[in-house]
Amino acid sequence: MAQHPDVLILGGGVIGLTTAYFLTHSGVGVEVLDKSDLGQESSWAGAGILSPAPPIGRARTPHDLLAAHSARLHPQMAEELRAATGVDNGYLQRGGWGVFGSDEPVPLRQWRDDEIAFEEMDERGLREREPGLRPGRRRTVFFPALAQVRNPRHLKGLIAWCGLKGVRLQAGCPVYGFERAGGRITAVRTARGPLSAGKFLVATGAWTDGLLEGIGWRPGIRPVRGQIALLHPQSPLLGRVVEEGKRYLVPRPDGRVLVGSTEEDAGFEKQTTAGAIAALLGFAFSLVPALAQAPLERCWAGLRPGSPDGLPFLGAVPGTDNLFVAAGHYRAGIQLSPATGLVMKQLLLGESTMIPLDAFRMDRVGERGV
Ligand SMILES: Cc1cc2nc3c(=O)[nH]c(=O)nc-3n(C[C@H](O)[C@H](O)[C@H](O)COP(=O)(O)OP(=O)(O)OC[C@H]3O[C@@H](n4cnc5c(N)ncnc54)[C@H](O)[C@@H]3O)c2cc1C
Missing domain, CATH: 3.30.9.10 (D-Amino Acid Oxidase, subunit A, domain 2)
Structure with a gap:
């Protein structure tokens, strides 16, 4: 990888790591930072229930669309992770x-x-x-159609995948804030000094408001x-x-x-x-x-x-050119992680997204100018 990654992901939970997983399929340089060990917070603690979703063509709400695409992707990811890393994430569709x-x-x-x-x-x-x-x-x-995964194993598989595909993983590296020049984020301030990248993704789960507050946003996570x-x-x-x-x-x-x-x-x-x-x-x-x-x-x-309305925030941080957020998945972050990771990869690479993201945009609720 060049000195600076194309994409720097803040937060190594299921959302950050799944986005990294999809980015590796496109061959871009990715780095993931976490304040503590990777994959040890909400994503580790969850039960791993994958609730049944409507078929893609029947999904009517933004949540159901994410769920429908995720239901299709979960078994594929489980198989790909197992084949590449030897880690079986315990995906099981037993009803x-x-x-x-x-x-x-x-x-x-x-x-x-x-x-x-x-x-x-x-x-x-x-x-x-x-x-x-x-x-x-x-x-x-x-x-x-109800299924489950073993979260700790799923995270282990994602971390092993990232390691194999050259993603730089940095545990014990809290991010304190952002350095910006106009609309552009130039670096994040971390315990190891400023780190630059082409684009930045905030995937810091429950801690997201505390981080975004520094640049004037508090979405209400x-x-x-x-x-x-x-x-x-x-x-x-x-x-x-x-x-x-x-x-x-x-x-x-x-x-x-x-x-x-x-x-x-x-x-x-x-x-x-x-x-x-x-x-x-x-x-x-x-x-x-x-x-x-x-x-x-x-x-x-x-x-x-x-999140205030139960939906995650997926999209660009308004007023910035290269800062994105994927956070606020509440009770369904494991379930919705595959489609989330895929659309965030599409957004970060400037591709058209497989579902409309308007319902997930950052400025739909919450406060600005804090
Ligand atoms: C008890 C429980 C049961 C659940 N059951 C289910 C279920 O059955 N099915 C389901 O789909 N979902 C379930 N969930 C919800 C699901 O676990 C979450 O929605 C999901 O894990 C959120 O993932 P995340 O990556 O956004 O957050 P996290 O896993 O919390 O990851 C965020 C990461 O960011 C890091 N971080 C935070 N701040 C900083 C910073 N400043 N600098 C660097 N790193 C930082 C943290 O250390 C953490 O590793 C459950 C959750 C809980 C707690």
Whole structure:
């Protein structure tokens, strides 16, 4: 690589690393900086659920478009990462269950309109296919397209890919701010001095507002804490992901079950709390009673990059020629990462983007001139 990369990516989470992955396919010089170790923040902490999406032709909202393209790209990426690096990211499309309260409205019509495949399940069908799941009087729907990845392995695969393809990866290199000449960013100020590049991408997750504030933007990305408990039963008790509202159980093929999650406004505090973990465990036992006997292996929390309207910011930072942002993916950053990485690569290289990005632009919400 020349002394300065063509693209300098700030933040080595799933969004920054996936953008680097797509950029390597075009042969440009890429460098990724992270304040700490790469891939250890929200992207590591997440559950890895890939919710079902409409087919590309049926996707009606900007979020669904990103999800639809990502659903197509996930299995391809999993295969390419495995073949090139030997890392299996655990992509698994085994389907999953949606559980609904007995008098809760179930959006069957919307799923039909969106062409999202589903199957309503009676008690007998459920007993046959998922005997450990005992939702009582609650209703159960099966989604065959629901999939999962093992986030830590996916990140490991992306980091290994970047290493193989000549991406310069710098851990432990916090970015403090920008140097600019008119509309052009000339360098970022880092712990290792100023670093220049042709173009810059801010992919700093929950920390994005703090960084962009320095150049007059505060799009409203905030940390939303999510806690998770990991159970390790002696023998597998659950075959497929179960979601009820915002909480879920994610069984791994080795029998472990991840129980998530909370949505908390706790600033940048990643502590787990007794009350939240107790509530998550209670939720788990109410669906799979046998989990109450399972050893509690570990608990952790991560900081989702929440955005004011739930949509990420993908695009140029207004008033600058060579600064871009991809952040604010909230609860779906792993799911939406492939399409995000691909459109950001297209944008950074001046290509036409595969989907319109207007709904994701930076100045749609938030504050300017802070
Ligand atoms: C508990 C939990 C469960 C989740 N479950 C799912 C799920 O099932 N499915 C799904 O799709 N999504 C899920 N998510 C959401 C998903 O994990 C996030 O949307 C996604 O990881 C965001 O990726 P990111 O790269 O933007 O952020 P991050 O992974 O947080 O990466 C940002 C990176 O930027 C670095 N950084 C920050 N500031 C600086 C700086 N100044 N200089 C240099 N580097 C910096 C950080 O160190 C970090 O590595 C979950 C999240 C949590 C917390």
